[in-house]
Amino acid sequence: MSWITLTRARPARSLWPVVRRSVLGLALPALLLVVWQGICVARLLPLYILPSPVAVIARFATELSGGQFGTDVLASLARVLKGFFLGSAAGLSFGVLLGLSRWAERLLAPLFLAYRQIALFAWVPLLSMWFGGGETGKIAFVTLSAFAPVVVNTWRAIRAIPDSLNELGAVLTFDRLDQISLIALPGALPGIVTGVRSALIYAWLATVGAELFLDIAPGMGGRLNEGRDKFEIDLMLVALFVLTGLGLVFSQTAALIERRLVTWRLG
Amino acid sequence: MSGSRSAVWDRASASWPGRAVIGLIVPALLGVVWLITAQKGWLPDQLLPSPVAVWQALVDTATSGDLWTNSLISVTRVGEGFAIGAALGLILGTVLGLSRRARELVDPLFLLLAQVPPLGLIPLAILALGIDEAMKVAVIAWASFIPVVLNVKQGVGDVPQSLQELAEVLTFGPWYALTRVVLPAAVPPIFTGLREGLANAWQTMVAAELFASTEGLGYMLALGRQLFQFDMVLAVVLVLGVVGLAVNGTLALVERRLLRWQGQAA
């Protein structure tokens, strides 16, 4: 039997594939957990370097009941959303500008592309200096992270609109506002949505970064820092898991919205 | 009137030297504004260091050799981490793309792992691996690994069934089929993954060096920040842009070459 046929779909029976998929999917994580617990039980590593999964769960429960966790999650979420909206709005405007105006594109695109080469975290010191290390500085950093993906995707999407559609707007004597709202934005919507979805993910990563590199404040990144400073690895792991979970929520939500928007548009 | 003006623009932007000049207009204008603002002192020195000071900082670090040493160190780190992460990512991505069983086993875990912010891993990596090269290369490798796996998996998985069956008909062995049919067909998504992985690697390098380092461009950034030398910080930011451009440009060049060679071979 050739190895290629292994990749072919098998005929399915009703419930079994779902159960089988879940079991298979959980197999690897479960195995890792067992190995982890085993390492701790066998004291292969000192417990203060690697706490056991049980200890981490216990710490999670403690933190949750302490009530501070909710504040932290909300604080991080607030930063993400504020920066994300600001950055996306600015990115959308700039992307529309580059997409619709040849002059703007020729004058500004090279500078923008050069700016894009600079790693995002390189801006931390400068932003911290201009806006301080508090909320403003953190949100400024998140805004910056959301800006570029939206610009690039909006710009490209608008440029990709067939000329025939644009000429249609000219024939119908659309003014600029109509041109944007009736042709450019709807036509570029899938690309814009991709950019916005990218921006959300980058904004989340930037929020974590901002909380780690700037001043202490409520937030999940701050808890990670706290664990690191107090040398409490269980807290660090709890914070990391929560961050991962939140990241999962973000990426899945973003994907869901993208799918909904695209089907709504096509429908 | 406007007709003749736009004709000039159109002609100028038709050729790439013309486009380059036009592209430089706005940066040049900004540079002049910057210079004037600094000379007149309209903004305090710390908020906006004068371009002269930034230039001086660049020259100083270049002549002392620090600039080259640190750039080389950073680029080497990225290179090592990216090479490891991309290689592993290619392997895992191919396996996942080809084998449904593997996907069922690994996908859920991988989806979760993909969400772990590399930045958040750094403190743990420091504990496990120390503050040395090992830690930085490991974190950079991880950051490169994820996007490569995701894109390669998708690219290989998308290779049309017909192509695979063709390979079987031509009685290609599995290895031959893989390297001559499947992978070449998946080159564009593979390179998307590589590009994303490299971008990730670069970002993570800067972040890791900001955290804990004795050398590298990120270290120069951190040092400039700690010593309140924001002309140095701006200089390093500019250098990062240039080096980033060079590194990404190299990858793009490789990609173009590969696609061209592939097209010729077909």
Next chain:
Amino acid sequence: MNKDPRKGFGHGAAVTVIAALAAFAVAGAAAAEPISIRFGYPGVGSDNRPFANGDIVAVAHAGHYIEDEFAGDPDIKIEWTFFRGAGPALNESLASGHLDFASGLGDLPAIVGRSNGLQTRYLLTDKVRDTIYLAVRPESGIERIEDLANHRLSQFKGTNLQLAADRVLAAHGLSERNAKFINLDIGGSLAALTTGSIDGTFGSVELLTLRDRGIVKIAYSTKAEAANFGRHSAIYVTEAFEKQHPELVQRVVDAFVKAARFAADEVNRSAVFELWSKSGYPGAVFAEDFDNERLANRLTPVIDPYVISRYKDLAARVREYGLVRKDIDVDSWFEPKYLDAALKAQHLEHFWPRFDADGGKLTDGEVEKTQVGSR
């Protein structure tokens, strides 16, 4: 007319976009609010808690001296920010207009800030002759400073720890080139020491608690030579705030001087250590830090020739080590008029001794006669 709406689109939109981006940038660099007095402290307590130790400001903060001074003014708010990033982070907030007073800012970051154009006035001293310790991992085999060559150490760049450490090294024939120095903040240093990623670090009382846990041993302390190698910190106000509210500056200085009066009096020795222990360290480490040393040796607000010459000397060293690129004018930095007024009003003109540029005593101080436990 069949005009393509895309052409000529650029102008209006371009102006709007650029204006919007510019407005955003300006808003970010906003100036201070008139009714808040914002204090910054370059450091945090043991688990990032917002408390300080070891100086007059810590006593003033933990003892609510500032808040008490303005208790009768409902429209004045007092805000404290404790910076995990120490002096450098405080400087950034100062530069972006988020602080009015830099209370307890160390010598190096203050000098660096001034050299780079931060406009502040030196109002009163916060502490002088502060001891630093060299903590090393027991297995590293480091017994003395000279052994540091070819080992890995951490250093929190830009803080007065760095300057004090550099001077200690220089005095023993070493420099940053002999030992490898990694830029790590205090939390990072402690973690790195515990896991063995570095062999040693310079620091303060937090290292003593690490020693008590058996993780490090103290290989060296500057206690014996604190007059030369100690580090200093002071209380500064931004020139902008001083111009706007000179009367508030006077009241703030009054409050700090009151706190200093309490903190320097030996009678209050255990009370002071207790206030400092709010930062998360046990009172015993402060007792050890001040072993055989009078509180007033470090906790003195005066601006005397000793302080002025120390800062001049440090400014020269900082230039020499290449940490700044411009000379700075130290003399015009000091603004003792508020301090003098406060001392006069509280009858403390002769409370603290004053020293000359070489550290020799100029005048005696009443505080030298105070004794522990006479209450």
